[in-house]
Amino acid sequence: MGEHGEFGFPASQIGIRRRARSSIAVIGNPNSGKSTLFNRLTGLRQTTGNYPGVTVEKHVGVADLGTSAVELIDLPGIYCLSGESADEQIAVDVLLGRVPDMPAPAGLLVVVDSTHMYQGLYLLEQLLELRLPTMVALTMSDVALAAGLSVDLPALQARLGGIPVCEVSATSGHGMEELRQALASLSSTAPPAYPQSWPELSRGAEILSGRTGGGLARIDVIQGLLHPGSDPDRVLCDALGEEAVRSSRDELFGSAPPQAVEARTRYRWVQGVLAQAQFHTPLLARMNARLVRWINRPWPATLGFFAVMVLMFQAVFSWATPLMDVIDVAASGLGQWVTLRFGDGVASSFVADGVIAGVGSVIVFLPQILILFLFIIVLEDSGYLARAAFLMDRLMRSVGLSGQSVIPMLSSFACAVPAIMATRVIPDRRDRIATILAAPFMTCSARLPIYALLIAAFVPNQAVGWFNLQGLVLFGLYLLGIAGGLVTARLLKSSALKGPKPQFMLALPEFRWPNLQTVAIKLMDRARIFLKRAGTVIFAVAVVVWALAYFPRLDAPALPAERAPVAAAQASAPAADQQAANQLAQSWLGRAGRSLEPLFTPLGWDWRVASAVIAGFPAREVVVAVMGTIYAVGSNADEASLASRLRAATWPDGRLIFTLPMALGMMVFYALCLQCAATVATIRRETNSWRWPLFAWTYMTVVAYLAALMVYQLGTFLVP
Amino acid sequence: MTLADLKPGQSARIEAIDTSTAAVVRLMVLGLVEGVDVRFQHAAIGGDPLEVSVYGSSISIRKEQARQFRIAESPDGG
Numbered sequence: 001m002g003e004h005g006e007f008g009f010p011a012s013q014i015g016i017r018r019r020a021r022s023s024i025a026v027i028g029n030p031n032s033g034k035s036t037l038f039n040r041l042t043g044l045r046q047t048t049g050n051y052p053g054v055t056v057e058k059h060v061g062v063a064d065l066g067t068s069a070v071e072l073i074d075l076p077g078i079y080c081l082s083g084e085s086a087d088e089q090i091a092v093d094v095l096l097g098r099v100p101d102m103p104a105p106a107g108l109l110v111v112v113d114s115t116h117m118y119q120g121l122y123l124l125e126q127l128l129e130l131r132l133p134t135m136v137a138l139t140m141s142d143v144a145l146a147a148g149l150s151v152d153l154p155a156l157q158a159r160l161g162g163i164p165v166c167e168v169s170a171t172s173g174h175g176m177e178e179l180r181q182a183l184a185s186l187s188s189t190a191p192p193a194y195p196q197s198w199p200e201l202s203r204g205a206e207i208l209s210g211r212t213g214g215g216l217a218r219i220d221v222i223q224g225l226l227h228p229g230s231d232p233d234r235v236l237c238d239a240l241g242e243e244a245v246r247s248s249r250d251e252l253f254g255s256a257p258p259q260a261v262e263a264r265t266r267y268r269w270v271q272g273v274l275a276q277a278q279f280h281t282p283l284l285a286r287m288n289a290r291l292v293r294w295i296n297r298p299w300p301a302t303l304g305f306f307a308v309m310v311l312m313f314q315a316v317f318s319w320a321t322p323l324m325d326v327i328d329v330a331a332s333g334l335g336q337w338v339t340l341r342f343g344d345g346v347a348s349s350f351v352a353d354g355v356i357a358g359v360g361s362v363i364v365f366l367p368q369i370l371i372l373f374l375f376i377i378v379l380e381d382s383g384y385l386a387r388a389a390f391l392m393d394r395l396m397r398s399v400g401l402s403g404q405s406v407i408p409m410l411s412s413f414a415c416a417v418p419a420i421m422a423t424r425v426i427p428d429r430r431d432r433i434a435t436i437l438a439a440p441f442m443t444c445s446a447r448l449p450i451y452a453l454l455i456a457a458f459v460p461n462q463a464v465g466w467f468n469l470q471g472l473v474l475f476g477l478y479l480l481g482i483a484g485g486l487v488t489a490r491l492l493k494s495s496a497l498k499g500p501k502p503q504f505m506l507a508l509p510e511f512r513w514p515n516l517q518t519v520a521i522k523l524m525d526r527a528r529i530f531l532k533r534a535g536t537v538i539f540a541v542a543v544v545v546w547a548l549a550y551f552p553r554l555d556a557p558a559l560p561a562e563r564a565p566v567a568a569a570q571a572s573a574p575a576a577d578q579q580a581a582n583q584l585a586q587s588w589l590g591r592a593g594r595s596l597e598p599l600f601t602p603l604g605w606d607w608r609v610a611s612a613v614i615a616g617f618p619a620r621e622v623v624v625a626v627m628g629t630i631y632a633v634g635s636n637a638d639e640a641s642l643a644s645r646l647r648a649a650t651w652p653d654g655r656l657i658f659t660l661p662m663a664l665g666m667m668v669f670y671a672l673c674l675q676c677a678a679t680v681a682t683i684r685r686e687t688n689s690w691r692w693p694l695f696a697w698t699y700m701t702v703v704a705y706l707a708a709l710m711v712y713q714l715g716t717f718l719v720p
Numbered sequence: 721m722t723l724a725d726l727k728p729g730q731s732a733r734i735e736a737i738d739t740s741t742a743a744v745v746r747l748m749v750l751g752l753v754e755g756v757d758v759r760f761q762h763a764a765i766g767g768d769p770l771e772v773s774v775y776g777s778s779i780s781i782r783k784e785q786a787r788q789f790r791i792a793e794s795p796d797g798g
């Protein structure tokens with residue numbers, strides 16, 4: 001955290017801590033290096049990069065410019081001021097001062113990637129219509145140099161009406177000093193009266209703006225003219241009358257769609273500017289450029305994609321195990337120590353069985369989650385996720401979506417919450433909701449513990465051809481999740497969310513070596529979010545579950561060993577465990593499980609399994625810990641002893657509870673069920689209604705129940 | 721001939737665009753306009769979507785939209 005860290009504040013406080021000092025908006029195309037530059041300028045540690053959706057959180061920071069300081073707002077990347085997706089809409093709204101409690105920015109720092117000036121200058125010309133003090137940062141100057149691109153700065157500046165243009169490399173820091181100086185004097189920089197690319201539009205809009213008596217600014221008129229049928233259009237028609245608007249439109253655009261005319265006109269101008277001000281010295285086609293071209297051919301690219309996926313999941317399982325073992329041992333050691341040191345009264349049980357066991361059982365997954373996120377972040381920062389979207393568009397089209405839904409679904413293997421936020425880049429609301437409802441089906445890291453436990457306990461560890469049966473079952477569960485998500489999207493897209501065929505157009509960034517600093521910052525951010533969740537939500541759930549399982553207490557006579565020395569209690573472990581089981585049976589949780597048992601008997605679950613599953617609804621991560629408590633192995637048992645308890649558990653009539661069909665059914669239940677309050681809350685926030693989260697929860701629970709029922713009943717029928 | 725008829729590695733100049741669908745207009749906003757040289761890089765498996773590049777930027781585009789872009793093969797071939 002830089003020394004100015006304390007000036008930054010969370011987006012949620014913008015409305016509250018808003019001060020009179022106005023801010024400068026940092027705006028540019030996606031992947032132009034905007035966030036990297038913003039980080040450089042503000043020193044504010046935060047998530048950066050092209051992970052879709054992340055920058056939608058308004059990132060505000062203060063840039064130290066030596067003698068003065070300015071407040072910067074980092075906006076999501078856009079190509080134009082039309083605002084198709086939720087992400088783009090926010091950027092446009094902030095720029096035009098349409099966000100409540102947020103005045104329009106006082107100036108613009110427009111970030112243009114010097115290797116992609118074509119689209120960058122197009123956006124810049126649109127932004128100049130805002131008539132705000134504007135300057136340009138030409139980023140990636142190092143990349144441009146390596147590619148043999150150079151810019152005639154004075155010529156470019158002249159065509160842009162004299163606004164300051166600075167060449168910088170945000171990664172190396174080259175040119176930052178000049179940029180800071182230009183920023184410091186930005187407020188006294190006059191914007192050009194008219195951008196040069198389309199004077200007819202600018203003048204026409206200026207005249208109409210004059211006719212509204214200044215009620216509508218030039219940019220408001222332009223937005224209205226360019227987007228027939230939109231809100232700005234209605235405002236414009238109210239101010240000037242439909243007739244006047246229609247005749248202006250006819251004059252400016254003829255019969256073609258306004259935005260098409262704008263693209264033709266402004267891009268023709270941009271082409272002229274580039275011909276004059278940018279030079280390309282073709283370098284020898286470099287080895288890696290040729291390699292990249294080969295890798296991008298259809299078959300190598302698709303096979304490569306699957307190889308990357310296999311590597312990712314392999315890494316999650318094999319690299320994480322040693323670290324997880326360490327955490328596991330540490331947590332149970334700590335719990336044991338607490339019990340030994342403080343006896344087994346309420347307070348000690350609360351700390352050992354409630355807090356340490358509950359939170360510990362979640363923190364165990366930190367290594368897996370971080371490895372998953374490491375992969376996702378590296379894939380995304382290197383520009384690979386956009387490639388995945390390109391490669392998978394065909395598949396997604398078959399379920400009524402487009403390649404753009406692939407990125408959230410891939411992130412969903414780590415956690416559905418950031419995945420749902422990542423859907424903000426999907427333009428069509430229906431496609432976005434279908435993706436949001438499909439994402440929670442992907443096997444997230446929180447489902448792994450229950451899979452690991454049940455597979456280890458009930459699936460024989462034997463080879464099947466080249467593969468291991470346990471691995472195959474796990475793979476099958478992943479496939480089941482994917483299939484569940486795709487079928488759901490398909491059903492929704494052909495019923496409630498029926499709409500025009502989703503479009504798919506995407507700028508494909510070139511491969512880039514991920515920036516270590518960016519990756520590290522984002523990964524730390526993920527770890528922080530996860531630990532915070534473990535410390536708050538999971539903590540709360542663990543405490544509640546503990547309390548429900550601890551109270552009411554068995555009557556005193558039933559607890560003869562209560563005051564016995566701890567060593568003795570351990571010696572008679574089975575008796576103590578039995579007693580714990582009795583305690584559980586009459587606890588609130590046990591009572592709930594028993595009263596709901598009839599509902600779950602068709603799945604082969606007894607009241608204990610039912611209790612654990614109920615406890616897992618707010619956060620599925622806790623289910624293993626709850627099973628630990630319920631099966632009377634206490635918090636100190638390792639997984640192996642829990643597995644053996646499960647194998648030995650019986651119905652009152654002596655039949656085994658955990659048969660293979662029952663265990664498979666239970667895993668299928670977990671694969672399909674939405675047991676995660678955080679996901680429900682995120683769906684609520686992102687769809688802005690309770691309708692979709694309630695639907696998702698009910699739908700997934702019912703589907704999970706029916707699937708588990710089918711697996712159990714069929715399995716029992718086939719393998720009696 | 722349209723953008724959908726190019727072979728991998730071929731370049732062409734866009735001559736005329738059928739702007740009657742919104743999807744095509746969105747592609748124009750990304751810079752696929754009349755008079756510009758585009759290069760067809762390659763397609764995904766099954767020949768759809770396509771990756772085309774314009775002024776060094778790659779854009780993914782579905783065949784359906786690519787057919788709305790009429791082209792003339794550029795003199796420099798490519």
Ligand SMILES: Nc1nc2c(ncn2[C@@H]2O[C@H](COP(=O)(O)OP(=O)(O)O)[C@@H](O)[C@H]2O)c(=O)[nH]1
Nearest residue numbers: 031032033034035036049050140169170171515
């Ligand atoms: N070589 C180089 N890479 C850069 C520079 N600025 C950003 N990048 C990289 O370009 C990618 C996109 O940058 P980012 O700041 O996330 O772009 P944004 O989407 O506009 O916020 C990241 O991988 C950055 O590490 C630069 O000046 N030089």
